[in-house]
Amino acid sequence: xxxxxxxxxxxxxxxxxxxxxxxxxxxxxxxxxxxxxxxxxxxxxxxxxxxxxxxxxxxxxxxxxxxxxxxxxxxxxxxxxxxxxxxxxxxxxxxxxxxxxxxxxxxxxxxxxxxxxxxx
Numbered sequence: 118x119x120x121x122x123x124x125x126x127x128x129x130x131x132x133x134x135x136x137x138x139x140x141x142x143x144x145x146x147x148x149x150x151x152x153x154x155x156x157x158x159x160x161x162x163x164x165x166x167x168x169x170x171x172x173x174x175x176x177x178x179x180x181x182x183x184x185x186x187x188x189x190x191x192x193x194x195x196x197x198x199x200x201x202x203x204x205x206x207x208x209x210x211x212x213x214x215x216x217x218x219x220x221x222x223x224x225x226x227x228x229x230x231x232x233x234x235x236x237x
Contacts, residue, residue: 145181146201152195 141149164187168180 150198150201152192154191154198157187157191157194161191 161184164180164183168177168184171177171180
């Protein structure tokens, strides 16, 4: 393939990918991101295999660059997925009180006059 054909395919792939990804609802984003992380893991393994079998220095350099970029993409994908899942989890319970402290002592968040008088 000549350079113009490769450039045309790349540009069309970018436009189609943007349109497809922009139409995904936020509910489906997390499962799709998990699937993408699995694919990125396969890409990372492939890049490691290519780097291990490289015979020319420039092939090794490109393969090592691919390993670095695939690793960054994989780690970033897991971080984003974790943050998305964190949004769907409920609030974490408050930390337990120190031993020997009165229940509710020192915790004044959300207290109203009625709640304070009811606990006395």
